[in-house]
Amino acid sequence: MAKVTYVRPDGEQVIVEVTEGTSVMQAALANDISEIVAECGGTLACATCHVYVDPDDLGRLSTPSTDEEEMLDYTASPRQPNSRLSCQITAGPELDGLVVRLPPTQY
Numbered sequence: 001m002a003k004v005t006y007v008r009p010d011g012e013q014v015i016v017e018v019t020e021g022t023s024v025m026q027a028a029l030a031n032d033i034s035e036i037v038a039e040c041g042g043t044l045a046c047a048t049c050h051v052y053v054d055p056d057d058l059g060r061l062s063t064p065s066t067d068e069e070e071m072l073d074y075t076a077s078p079r080q081p082n083s084r085l086s087c088q089i090t091a092g093p094e095l096d097g098l099v100v101r102l103p104p105t106q107y
């Protein structure tokens with residue numbers, strides 16, 4: 001289990017207990033966090049699951065794969081050094097307390 005905080009563009013925080021093995025994208029969909037669209041269902045083909053990971057948490061994530069790196073060039077909101085695709089972040093105990101900010105748009 002990992003407690004993940006989603007920060008909406010207006011600053012509202014939604015805290016979700018994410019089951020180990022579940023992606024941050026899947027947990028967002030299951031909890032009606034509509035800022036995550038996830039059109040492709042997690043197959044690295046859409047970039048509509050874009051999040052900004054809190055810079056303090058970046059070191060806890062594995063580095064993005066080459067495919068994720070390429071897809072990050074297609075985010076609707078500007079890509080930043082802390083941009084990640086939430087379908088590629090899988091919860092585990094090491095991610096407890098993770099904070100991700102949701103971009104203003106995914107289209």
Ligand code: FES
Pocket residue numbers: 025037038039040041042043044045046047048049071085086087088
């Ligand atoms: S859900 Fe499509 S790339 Fe993440």
